[in-house]
Amino acid sequence: MKNNKWFDKAPDRRGTGSYKWDSASDPDVIPLWVADMDFKTAPAVDEALMKRVEHGIFGYTLVGEAYYDALKGWFRSRHGYDIDTKNVIYTSGVVPAISAIIKALTKPGEGVIVQTPVYNCFFSSIRNNGCRLEDAPLSRVNLEGGQFTYKMDYEALERAAAKEDVKLMLLCNPHNPAGRAWTREELAKVAEICRRNNVTVVSDEIHCELTMPGYEYVPYGTVDTSSIVCLSPSKAFNTAGLQIANIVCPNSEIRARVDKAININEVCDVNPFGPVALIASYSEEGKEWLDALREYLSENYTMLFDLFHKELPECPVTKLEATYLPWIDVTSLHLNSTEIEEEILKEAKVWVNCGDMYGTDGYIRINIACPRERLAEGLRRVIKWIKEHRSVE
Secondary structure (H helix, E strand, O other), rough: OOOOOHHOOOOOOOOOOOHHHHOOOOOEEEEOOOOOOOOOOOHHHHHHHHHHHOOOOOOOOOOOHHHHHHHHHHHHHHOOOOOHHHHHHEEEHHHHHHHHHHHHHHOOOOOOOOOOOOOOOHHHHHHHHHOOOEEOOOEEOOOOEEEEEOOHHHHHHHHHHHHOOOOEEEEOOOOOOOOOOOOOHHHHHHHHHEEEEEEEEEEEEEOOOOOOOOOOOOHHHHHOOOEEEEEHHHHOOOOHHHOOOOEEEEOHHHHHHHHEEEEOOOOOOOOOOHHHHHHHHHHHHHHHHHHHHHHHHHHHHHHHHHHHHHHOOOEEEOOEEEEEOOOEHHHOOOOOOHHHHHHHHHOOOOEEEHHHHOOOEEEEEEEEEEEEHHHHHHHHHHHHHHHOEEEOO
């Protein structure tokens, strides 16, 4: 059901302490970088938070049964993922969850597998725990019509997993920035390789609700019951600042170790608004808003792809299956992607993310989760800048 009234207009975020908008001092900059939407959250979430504010007391928070019922009911009905709530540890975010899990299950110096290009905070979480990044890069697959995608390199994953000091794998499902919604068959192969090599898989599923039409999110926990899954409504409902996430860990011994690390890292408490927002997000009203959002994002992606395909055929775009973060090949510019990001920001006044952040040079990532008119202007500026800086060979 179309409901563009929720998305075609967005509040002015400048001067609100927005990391996305207030990090640039130039008021003419259009920020299409960090994974933060410019849309107001779902009306159901807004109303629930207003009601909580009216109470006027914001003391220490007890997470109750309504929270667990909402979590369990949503994933069972929407994704066929039956979560036993006794296996759930709540915390303040997926990144703190991943850092605590690494602390709990590895020793300094041990290897942790990632599949580049991948979410940049994986790198810092591994580094901050004194571990070694063990890369099993994804393989690029070129498609017809100006698109490309990625597949898993199972041989590279096997080599990494077989190393004696590798104990953990960080899986991004759906994958940021590759834009893949991994299939059940792909995830089953990951599970088989890691199980055979005694590697525990930690699946970051923060983008799980943001699939494009025709694509399905497959919860890794339905494929590998020995895994650890990290979930949050924050990306889908634009509530990252409310700081709420869940770790699903069926193994009681591992869960106890993770819970201890959560407490050691002091991310065991949540604020009064996070649980309220989750309950409201995972409701019928939240579902209606989310489905309209997904349709709007799909139309934004189509606009971006059509523009690049028409204006810059030498810059292919990922076939976006999930997330709102298209990944664009700018290797034809023969410039470092960090330099490209800096120059586009300075000269075109658009902030994008460089591929270097995700472990792969030659690409930029663009956030399309904003009103279409704003996105169109940002893309116009980026495309104009790239055209002016094409290499002449």
